[in-house]
Amino acid sequence: xxxxxxxxxxxxxxxxxxxxxxxxxxxxxxxxxxxxxxxxxxxxxxxxxxxxxxxxxxxxxxxxxxxxxxxxxxxxxxxxxxxxxxxxxxxxxxxxxxxxxxxxxxxxxxxxxxxxxxxxxxxxxxxxxxxxxxxxxxxxxxxxxxxxxxxxxxxxxxxxxxxxxxxxxxxxxxxxxxxxxxxxxxxxxxxxxxxxxxxxxxxxxxxxxxxxxxxxxxxxxxxxxxxxxxxxxxxxxxxxxxxxxxxxxxxxxxxxxxxxxxxxxxxxxxxxxxxxxxxxxxxxxxxxxxxxxxxxxxxxxxxxxxxxxxxx
Amino acid sequence: xxxxxxxxxxxxxxxxxxxxxxxxxxxxxxxxxxxxxxxxxxxxxxxxxxxxxxxxxxxxxxxxxxxxxxxxxxxxxxxxxxxxxxxxxxxxxxxxxxxxxxxxxxxxxxxxxxxxxxxxxxxxxxxxxxxxxxxxxxxxxxxxxxxxxxxxxxxxxxxxxxxxxxxxxxxxxxxxxxxxxxxxxxxxxxxxxxxxxxxxxxxxxxxxxxxxxxxxxxxxxxxxxxxxxxxxxxxxxxxxxxxxxxxxxxxxxxxxxxxxxxxxxxxxxxxxxxxxxxxxxxxxxxxxxxxxxxxxxxxxxxxxxxxxxxxx
Numbered sequence: 001x002x003x004x005x006x007x008x009x010x011x012x013x014x015x016x017x018x019x020x021x022x023x024x025x026x027x028x029x030x031x032x033x034x035x036x037x038x039x040x041x042x043x044x045x046x047x048x049x050x051x052x053x054x055x056x057x058x059x060x061x062x063x064x065x066x067x068x069x070x071x072x073x074x075x076x077x078x079x080x081x082x083x084x085x086x087x088x089x090x091x092x093x094x095x096x097x098x099x100x101x102x103x104x105x106x107x108x109x110x111x112x113x114x115x116x117x118x119x120x121x122x123x124x125x126x127x128x129x130x131x132x133x134x135x136x137x138x139x140x141x142x143x144x145x146x147x148x149x150x151x152x153x154x155x156x157x158x159x160x161x162x163x164x165x166x167x168x169x170x171x172x173x174x175x176x177x178x179x180x181x182x183x184x185x186x187x188x189x190x191x192x193x194x195x196x197x198x199x200x201x202x203x204x205x206x207x208x209x210x211x212x213x214x215x216x217x218x219x220x221x222x223x224x225x226x227x228x229x230x231x232x233x234x235x236x237x238x239x240x241x242x243x244x245x246x247x248x249x250x251x252x253x254x255x256x257x258x259x260x261x262x263x264x265x266x267x268x269x270x271x272x273x274x275x276x277x278x279x280x281x282x283x284x285x286x287x288x289x290x291x292x293x294x295x296x297x298x299x300x301x302x303x304x305x306x307x308x309x310x311x312x
Numbered sequence: 313x314x315x316x317x318x319x320x321x322x323x324x325x326x327x328x329x330x331x332x333x334x335x336x337x338x339x340x341x342x343x344x345x346x347x348x349x350x351x352x353x354x355x356x357x358x359x360x361x362x363x364x365x366x367x368x369x370x371x372x373x374x375x376x377x378x379x380x381x382x383x384x385x386x387x388x389x390x391x392x393x394x395x396x397x398x399x400x401x402x403x404x405x406x407x408x409x410x411x412x413x414x415x416x417x418x419x420x421x422x423x424x425x426x427x428x429x430x431x432x433x434x435x436x437x438x439x440x441x442x443x444x445x446x447x448x449x450x451x452x453x454x455x456x457x458x459x460x461x462x463x464x465x466x467x468x469x470x471x472x473x474x475x476x477x478x479x480x481x482x483x484x485x486x487x488x489x490x491x492x493x494x495x496x497x498x499x500x501x502x503x504x505x506x507x508x509x510x511x512x513x514x515x516x517x518x519x520x521x522x523x524x525x526x527x528x529x530x531x532x533x534x535x536x537x538x539x540x541x542x543x544x545x546x547x548x549x550x551x552x553x554x555x556x557x558x559x560x561x562x563x564x565x566x567x568x569x570x571x572x573x574x575x576x577x578x579x580x581x582x583x584x585x586x587x588x589x590x591x592x593x594x595x596x597x598x599x600x601x602x603x604x605x606x607x608x609x610x611x612x613x614x615x616x617x618x619x620x621x622x623x624x
Contacts, residue, residue, distance in 0.1 A: 068595060078595045125461050139560070146453055148561025149437050150596050158591035159555040163474060170591055243471040247559060248451070249460025279470035279482055283380060283390045284462050 003052050004304030005045055006064045006106060006297075007031065009081040009133075014048035015297065017304035021117030023297055027051035031081055038083045046097060060100040060311045061093075062303030064109035071151035073103050102303075102310045107136030107154055108145055109302030110292070114254055115140050116305050118293035123252035127244050129156060130257035130292070131237070131266075135177040139248065157181070161240060180236035182212040182259050188229035189215045196225035216262045230265040237266065238273025238289075245287060246279050256292025263291060315364050316616030317357055318376045318418060318609075319343065321393040321445075326360035327609065329616035333429030335609055339363035343393055350395045358409060372412040372623045373405075374615030376421035383463035385415050414615075414622045419448030419466055420457055421614030422604070426566055427452050428617050430605035435564035439556050441468060442569035442604070443549070443578075447489040451560065469493070473552060492548035494524040494571050500541035501527045508537035528574045542577040549578065550585025550601075557599060558591050568604025575603060 005014040008031060015026040029044040049061055067079025074091060076084035094101045104112075111120070111128040120126040120140065130136040135157030139146040146153050157177030158170050165174025178184060190207045193199055198218045203209040218226035241253055253274075260266060267289055275286055294301055317326040320343060327338040341356040361373055379391025386403060388396035406413045416424075423432070423440040432438040432452065442448040447469030451458040458465050469489030470482050477486025490496060502519045505511055510530045515521040530538035553565055565586075572578060579601055587598055606613055 068592060078592065137559070141453065141458055146560070149563035149599070150561055152592065152596050153559065153561040155558040155561075155591050158558050160473070160551055160589060161475070163551075172589065172591070175591075239472055239475075243555070244559065246467040246471050247449070247465065247556065248458070249462055249465040249467075251461035277472060277484065279467050279484070279487075280380060280390065280464065284464050287461070 001053065001056055002059055002062070002304045002307045003049050004062045004064065004109075004300040004302065004307065005048060006109070006299040006303060007041075007045065007082065008066050008106070008299075012044055012048050013297070013300050014045070014052045015300045015304065016052050017301050019308065021113065021294070021301055021305070023301065025052055026300075034079075034081055034083055036083055038087070041083060042093060042096065045093070049097065058099050060102065060307035061097065062109070062305070062307035062310075063093075063101065063103040064106040064299035064303040065103055066106045069103055069105045069108075069151055071147060071149065073151070076103075100307070100311055102306045104303070104306060106299040107138045108147065109300075109306065110136070110256060110294075110298040111138030111140050111254075111302070112145060112305050113294050113298040113302030114256070114292055115143070117301065118298065119254045119290040120252055123250075125248075125250040126252045126254055127241070127248060127250045128254040128256065128292070129237070129241070131181055131255065131259035132257040133183055134181050136257065141250075156240065156244065159240070159243065161236070161243075176236070176240045180233055180240055182257075184236070185212050185215050185229050185233045185259060186210055188232050189218075189225055192225045192228070196223050198223040199225060212259060216259075216265075219262060219265050227265065230262055231269045233259065234266045234269030235273045237270040239277050241270065241289065242274050242277035245274070250287055253287050253289045254292050255289055256298060258296070260291055267291065313365065313368055314371055314374070314616045314619045315361050316374045316376065316421075316612040316614065316619065317360060318421070318611040318615060319353075319357065319394065320378050320418070320611075324356055324360050325609070325612050326357075326364045327612045327616065328364050329613050331620065333425065333606070333613055333617070335613065337364055338609075338612075346391075346393055346395055348395055350399070353395060354405060354408065357405070361409065370411050372414065372619035373409065374421070374617070374619035374622075375405075375413065375415040376418040376611035376615040377415055378418045381415055381417045381420075381463055383459060383461065385463070388415075412619070412623055414618045416459075416615070416618060418611040419450045420459065421612075421618065422448070422568060422606075422610040423450030423452050423566075423614070424457060424617050425606050425610040425614030426568070426604055427455070429613065430610065431566045431602040432564055435562075437560075437562040438564045438566055439553070439560060439562045440566045440568065440604070441549070441553065443493055443567065443571035444569040445495055446493050448569065453562075468552065468556065471552070471555065473548070473555075488548070488552045492545055492552055494569075496548070497524050497527050497541050497545045497571060498522055500544050501530075501537055504537045504540070508535050510535040511537060524571060528571075528577075531574060531577050539577065542574055543581045545571065546578045546581030547585045549582040551589050553582065553601065554586050554589035557586070562599055565599050565601045566604050567601055568610060570608070572603055579603065
């Protein structure tokens with residue numbers, strides 16, 4: 001039995017995943033947070049793994065961590081929601097659990113899962129983008145994940161797309177994820193909230209209560225403010241993907257993350273912007289934009305896949 | 313004997329290159345142009361190769377073409393200065409010359425040369441940028457050139473960096489090479505020509521006569537207008553490189569092309585902008601920016617290296 005664990009900002013999701021990528025059983029815990037002892041986080045992970053195992057022997061555990069994982073894949077250099085900061089987490093958990101442990105960042109694990117079992121199964125090369133609060137990214141070339149010289153490849157969300165643009169929590173301005181993410185979607189819709197009876201009703205006239213899920217639901221009902229927000233975010237998605245295709249020319253683009261649940265409301269404007277923005281579009285194959293196939297469990301599935309690869 | 317041929321916008325440069333990357337002898341021809349029969353261009357290439365060979369047997373010929381070379385490396389899909397448009401040039405020249413021929417685009421050949429013999433010899437992964445009239449680019453990962461699914465990787469110059477920015481001959485706006493290239497350097501200096509006694513003198517008060525070489529020479533003499541033009545182009549170089557590093561996290565950045573002859577006048581502002589613009593700079597190794605080592609013959613040297621690899 002192989003277990004994948006997705007360690008997200010708010011929750012830990014552990015699951016047994018079989019050789020076909022099917023999730024057999026799962027367990028959840030809340031993520032204890034960043035300003036707690038690391039032992040608390042590690043205990044929560046251990047509990048989730050044990051609950052999934054239910055007393056059976058675990059062959060190996062894969063971890064998908066939301067943060068910068070170093071090139072040796074043993075350390076989290078920085079994570080916004082975790083207390084880890086450079087220590088050898090993999091060695092510590094391997095010793096504590098007495099089972100082989102492997103780790104990578106969540107976007108890389110998502111890309112591995114989509115490549116092994118999902119939307120990128122047939123693609124010789126893939127650039128994956130996940131749109132959640134921000135942007136996650138990963139690069140798979142010739143079937144292999146390109147992790148970067150220091151393990152930091154795929155940080156597409158912090159490419160500057162607007163000089164002197166919107167401030168980003170990373171400390172710079174004009175980062176792509178300020179224009180193309182769940183946060184950007186909510187910002188667009190909130191700015192025109194007064195024009196939407198649907199959104200005013202679901203938020204109780206409180207702009208602060210607006211969420212990405214509300215915008216998605218309103219857009220699926222044809223609300224013009226919500227549709228305009230998706231058109232704007234989708235356009236920025238296509239522009240940013242065109243920049244990545246100009247550099248890497250992958251066979252396929254895969255878009256996942258919570259915002260992608262809107263499907264064509266997001267991807268149609270993205271496809272139009274990609275075709276318009278890509279250099280040499282008339283003399284090349286413009287790559288398809290495919291929706292991710294494995295949903296929010298993809299990170300966990302990819303982590304389990306890594307664990308399986310490690311011992312086989 | 314292996315021969316490399318760099319087919320540029322204005323001239324054809326052929327050269328015998330030994331196994332250490334040393335150029336033994338060269339021959340030049342003018343590039344006949346785009347609106348001429350392809351046979352005229354191919355005859356010029358053949359003459360240059362024969363002159364280099366001087367009657368000796370040629371083992372193989374490598375071609376570095378300024379244009380889109382397809383993924384099979386046999387066809388030029390589009391080139392701004394050549395009459396080729398999709399035909400199998402490699403098969404035709406192999407038959408005409410009765411010698412193995414291989415081709416790639418000029419930036420890829422430059423990257424192969426710098427990796428085999430030059431600035432990137434020790435690097436596990438490299439992003440190369442050449443600044444000439446526009447921007448050329450190439451990606452070398454784990455010692456291998458990443459050419460893209462369709463052979464179009466490395467078109468960094470047409471990444472959009474300013475929404476609704478300067479028009480580009482490619483038909484779009486705000487492309488990186490409009491802000492960071494020899495053309496951009498000249499445009500900056502020309503806009504402030506009146507403030508530079510040095511540049512006024514060398515141009516004879518004719519702004520249209522200003523060239524990148526004049527700006528480089530004036531900057532090396534400390535002319536403030538020329539220095540400001542390099543500071544501006546260098547800053548954009550660092551910003552664009554930060555975007556590439558965010559995506560690919562290479563071990564090394566190499567900058568070549570005519571504009572890079574200015575050395576630190578260009579690279580110092582680029583290094584400052586890279587450190588300022590790169591996500592997570594405090595928690596990662598910021599890659600060095602190295603000047604290309606092989607100069608304007610790099611494309612030819614890389615083409616000869618390709619020829620040597622093909623038959624060995």
